[in-house]
Amino acid sequence: MRQPRYNDIFAGHDEGAAMAEGAKMLWAEYREDLEGRKLWTPARARTLDRLVRASVEYQMLYPRATAEGPIAMAPSGGEYFSYLWAAVQKLSDQIAKLEKALMLTPEAIGDKTASRAGGERPPCPADEWLKQQ
Known part of the structure; x- marks a missing residue:
């Protein structure tokens, strides 16, 4: 699949x-x-493509949402509760799900320190078998 036409999408x-340029950079980085x-x-x-669109939208809305609260x-x-704030939260959740689906999280890439952060792995049944060998 070729890169989507972000200039037309965000026209x-x-x-x-600015959104199209950001989307192109994200697409290239993630694809590589x-x-x-x-x-x-x-x-x-x-x-x-869905991840890139959500990320660009999030980057545009987040500064305004945090300023307004x-x-x-x-x-x-x-x-009343800000709908902009709710939209940013939903975009953040969606981005996390898409990153996990694409295996772009630190755990998926191979950085196991993020998941263990502070200790050894918990014991498992295979440990007993290995001790017997």
Whole structure:
């Protein structure tokens, strides 16, 4: 699968040019990584496209959401939950799921220190068998 036409995809957005450039860089970076580990397939290409689009949208919304905060003030003086904040949280969750599906997490790449962080692995039944040998 070729790289999607991100210039056309983000053309209607106020910051479409910047979003398209960011998407192209992310696509190239992730594709190179997946090809290097021999994980590049057409199905992963479609998943990568969804990851890139979500990541670019997240990068554009996150600064504004953190500046405004999770609680917004209504004109009447009341408070309400910010839908922008909720959208950023959902995008973050979706990005994590897509990264895991594409095997882009540190554990999938081979960095086992992130998963063990501070000790040895827990004992397993094979340890007993190995001790007997």
